[in-house]
Amino acid sequence: MVQINLKLKLSKIRYGIKVSYNTFEKATYDQYLMSSLALRSKDETQAYQYIDEITGSGSLNAHFKNLYNKAKLLSEEQLRDVMNNSLYPMLRIDKSNSYIYYPQLDISVFNNKIYTGDFGKYEDLIERLYIQEKVIESEVFEKGNDERPEPYSIQLDNDIVKVKIVDEWIPLDTTIFQEIFVNDLSSINKFEGKVHDGADGSNWFTLTNSVINNMYSNNNYFYEDGDHCLIRNEDVRKTIVSQVAGFYIYKEEIIPYINNKELCEKVLSILKSNKSINEFKTKSLITLLTYSDDLIAQDIINYILARKDSKELALMGIELLNKGIEKKWEDEALKCFLNYADSSSYSLIYKANPKLIKDIQTLILINPDYLTTKHKKEVEEYKKDRQAKIDTIKNIIGEVTASGIRESVKQLKANSETKKFSKLANKYIGHSKINYEESTIKELDKYLKEITEMHNLEKILNLQIIKEKEAK
Numbered sequence: 001m002v003q004i005n006l007k008l009k010l011s012k013i014r015y016g017i018k019v020s021y022n023t024f025e026k027a028t029y030d031q032y033l034m035s036s037l038a039l040r041s042k043d044e045t046q047a048y049q050y051i052d053e054i055t056g057s058g059s060l061n062a063h064f065k066n067l068y069n070k071a072k073l074l075s076e077e078q079l080r081d082v083m084n085n086s087l088y089p090m091l092r093i094d095k096s097n098s099y100i101y102y103p104q105l106d107i108s109v110f111n112n113k114i115y116t117g118d119f120g121k122y123e124d125l126i127e128r129l130y131i132q133e134k135v136i137e138s139e140v141f142e143k144g145n146d147e148r149p150e151p152y153s154i155q156l157d158n159d160i161v162k163v164k165i166v167d168e169w170i171p172l173d174t175t176i177f178q179e180i181f182v183n184d185l186s187s188i189n190k191f192e193g194k195v196h197d198g199a200d201g202s203n204w205f206t207l208t209n210s211v212i213n214n215m216y217s218n219n220n221y222f223y224e225d226g227d228h229c230l231i232r233n234e235d236v237r238k239t240i241v242s243q244v245a246g247f248y249i250y251k252e253e254i255i256p257y258i259n260n261k262e263l264c265e266k267v268l269s270i271l272k273s274n275k276s277i278n279e280f281k282t283k284s285l286i287t288l289l290t291y292s293d294d295l296i297a298q299d300i301i302n303y304i305l306a307r308k309d310s311k312e313l314a315l316m317g318i319e320l321l322n323k324g325i326e327k328k329w330e331d332e333a334l335k336c337f338l339n340y341a342d343s344s345s346y347s348l349i350y351k352a353n354p355k356l357i358k359d360i361q362t363l364i365l366i367n368p369d370y371l372t373t374k375h376k377k378e379v380e381e382y383k384k385d386r387q388a389k390i391d392t393i394k395n396i397i398g399e400v401t402a403s404g405i406r407e408s409v410k411q412l413k414a415n416s417e418t419k420k421f422s423k424l425a426n427k428y429i430g431h432s433k434i435n436y437e438e439s440t441i442k443e444l445d446k447y448l449k450e451i452t453e454m455h456n457l458e459k460i461l462n463l464q465i466i467k468e469k470e471a472k
Contacts (some may be wrong), residue, residue, distance in 0.1 A: 001154050001155060001156065001157040001200070001251075001308055002035065002155070002157075002198075002199040002200055002201065002202075002244060003153060003154070003155050003156075003201065003202035003203070003204060004153070004154045004155075004156065004179065004199075004204040004206065004244070004249050005074055005151055005152070005153055005154070005203075005204065005205045005206070005220060006151065006152065006154055006182075006206035006249075007149040007150065007151055007152070007181075007182040007184075007206060008149065008150065008152050008154075008163065008177075008180045008182065009147055009148070009149045009180040009181075009182055009183060010102060010104060010105075010150065010163070010180055011102065011103050011104055011145065011146070011147050012100050012101075012102060012146045012147075013101045013142060013144075013145050013146075014098060014099075014100055014142070014143040014144045014145075015098060015099055015100075015101060015119075015120050015123070015140055015141065015142055015143060016095055016097070016098045016140070016141050016142075016143045017095070017097040017098065017099070017120065017129065017137075017138070017140055018093065018094070018095050018138065018139040018141060019093070019094045019126065019131060019132060019135055019137075019138045019405075020091060020092070020093050020094075020135065020136045021091075021092055021094075021096070021131060021133040021135045021136055022089045022090065022091060022092070022133060022134060022136065023089070023090050023133050024087040024089055024184065025087070025088055025089065025090050026086060026087065026088070026363040027082055027086045027087065027088035027426070028051050028088075030063070030064065030067055031067060031071070031082070031088045032082060032083075032086060032088075033064075034067035034068045034070075034071045035071045035079050035187060036063060036073070036079075036083060036089070036470075037050060037051075037068055037070035037071070038068055038072040038074070038079055039076065039079040039080065039083065044072070045116065047068055048065060048068075048071075049144070049403045050300070051064045051065055051068065053276075055217050066129075067160065069151075074089060077334065089433045091136070092132070092133075094282075095135075096131075097129055098110075098132045098143065099115075099119045099120065101119065101120070102117050102165065104172070104173075104176050104180065105163070105165070105170050105172065106118075107165065107170060108120075109165065109166060110128075112166055113166070114165060114166055114168050114170070121140075123274040125138070125140075126138060132454035141437065146287065149182040152164060152469055155170075155243055159174060161173075161174055161177045165302065174217065181247065183206070183247060184206075184208045184209055184210075185206075185207055185208055185212075185247075185248060186209060187212050187213065187223075188207070188212070188248060190212050190213075190216065191212055191215070191228075191241060192228075193223055193226050193227055193228045193239075193241060194223075194224065194226025194227065194241070195241050195242065195243050195248070196224070196240065196241065196242040197242065197243060198242065198243075198244060199242040199249060199251075201251075203251050204242075204249045204250065204251045205243045205249060205250055205251065206247070206248070206250075207241060207247075207249055207250045211239075211250060214230075215228050215230060215239060218276070219276070220270060220271065220274060220276055221270075222266065222270055224238065227240050228241075228243075229255070231267050231270060231271065233280065233281045233284040234256075234257075234281075235255055235256045236252050236254075236255040236257075236263060236267065237252055237253075237254055237255075237450075237460060238250075238252065238253040238254075238255060239251075239252055240253065240448035257284075257287050257288055257291060258287065258291065259291060259469075260291060260465070261291050261292060261293070263413075264287075264289075264290075264291045264292045265292045265296055266289045267288055267292065268288050268289070268292060268296060268300055272300065272303060277300070277303070278304060278308060282310055282312050282313065283312075285300070285304075286313075286316060288300075288311055288315075289301070289316060294323065294325055295325070297316070297320060298317070298325055298328065298329070299359055300319055301313050301316060301317045301320070301333055302328075302329065302330040302332075302333045303394055304363070305317070305330070305332055305333040305336045306330055306332040306333065309339070310336070310380070311340050313336075314333075314336045314337050315340055315341045317329070317333055317336075317337055318337050318341055318345050318349075319346075320338070321337070321345065321348040321349065321352065322345070322348065326348065326351055326352050327352070329352045330351060331351065331356060334349055334352055334353055334356050335356060336351050338356070338357070343365045345365050346362055346467065347364050347365075347366045347367040347370055350363075350366045350370055351370045354370075354371075354372050354375065359445050360379070360382050360441075361376060361440070361441075363375050363378065363379050363382075364382060364383065369456075382441070383390065385441075386441055386444065389445070389448050390437065390444065392448060393436060393444070393447055393448055393451050394436070396451050396452065396454070396455045397428055397429060397451060399455070400425070400429060400454060400455060400458050401429055403458060403462070404463055405458050405461060405465075406422075406429065408427050408461075408462075408465050409421060409422065409461055410451075411465065411468070412461065412464055412468070417460060417461060418456055418461065420453075420457060421454060421457040421458065421461055424450055424453065424454035425449070425454060426458070427450070428447075428450070428451055428454065434447065455466055
């Protein structure tokens with residue numbers, strides 16, 4: 001037995017049920033008075049004369065006569081009931097009930113319950129509507145006929161067909177089934193996979209043109225045991241096609257990428273060969289690469305980074321470097337790594353291709369054991385030059401500090417030279433927090449330039465101090 005979801009052109013006739021019956025309400029004084037008049041008056045002339053006497057020609061005259069005319073339509077028993085219980089009969093028309101009749105199944109659905117035959121023709125219809133009052137009149141009227149195709153759940157068991165209505169499986173004549181089944185399938189020849197014979201279980205649907213067109217909307221698919229497998233960002237959707245009772249049906253299975261090494265590697269291979277891998281979502285690519293062999297992941301990262309920049313893939317490539325995958329990296333990939341790597345990864349990137357890193361500031365951060373002879377010499381010279389500048393800076397500062405000129409300058413008349421010297425002295429000699437050991441070469445050049453200027457000013461100002469002393 002197989003359960004299928006398909007479209008049927010099943011007729012549905014909607015009927016409404018109109019019921020007229022009397023109910024009782026508390027009588028108003030006016031209704032009570034006119035009911036009493038209708039019960040006791042001999043004729044209409046006498047009653048009207050009485051109404052004219054008590055109301056005159058005012059607005060109540062017509063009102064009372066209208067109530068009297070309604071009351072005289074009541075039976076004597078009803079009028080006495082008004083007198084005794086003050087309950088006035090009111091006509092109520094109820095159109096709230098309706099049902100659906102399926103002529104091809106000969107069943108009705110009323111209040112979400114199935115009834116055999118036409119529910120409106122039941123002899124005990126009023127009782128089934130739970131109307132307790134005495135019914136004066138009832139009528140069943142058609143509200144509309146709908147034959148538009150709609151999806152239904154169908155059970156097929158050999159030659160027995162059943163359709164699900166509400167929560168029940170209703171037998172459907174196979175001849176009628178063939179007539180009302182809506183088959184939107186003209187492109188079955190486009191399907192290149194395997195068509196299975198027969199089916200079991202549930203979640204089957206009618207195969208349509210749109211389903212087949214969706215399978216071949218792009219080239220990102222493959223076949224597994226004849227079943228079509230569509231590659232998607234989140235997963236692979238397998239479509240199983242079968243033929244039952246002369247028509248085609250299908251069901252889908254979703255296959256996730258997570259923890260599926262074989263599937264991930266197959267999908268990556270197809271995406272690369274189709275040249276559509278660059279359009280695949282990066283987050284989804286990371287999933288595929290995570291569950292693939294490291295060398296396959298390296299090949300894909302090389303391929304993509306040669307064509308576009310990606311921080312996520314670059315960081316994943318750096319992870320592979322840290323895992324020991326050092327050879328066969330493309331230059332473009334390694335350049336991209338450099339854009340997002342921290343200093344701890346520079347050595348591995350350099351080791352993969354020493355020619356890519358030429359900047360001395362980066363070279364000095366690389367493990368010396370990996371450096372080429374040329375780069376090792378450049379680094380040594382750089383460090384030597386850097387240390388020489390630091391030593392020069394410290395020597396000048398020590399010399400100026402030892403001279404004690406900072407206090408002596410205060411005796412001179414202020415001018416541009418004294419102001420400049422004091423500013424530089426405060427920066428480099430005062431409570432300076434400059435860490436020369438951690439400064440860049442560019443910063444050291446700036447410091448050395450200013451400190452040399454301070455040293456020269458110290459010599460000039462020292463001569464001025466000597467002259468002033470001699471003048472005294």
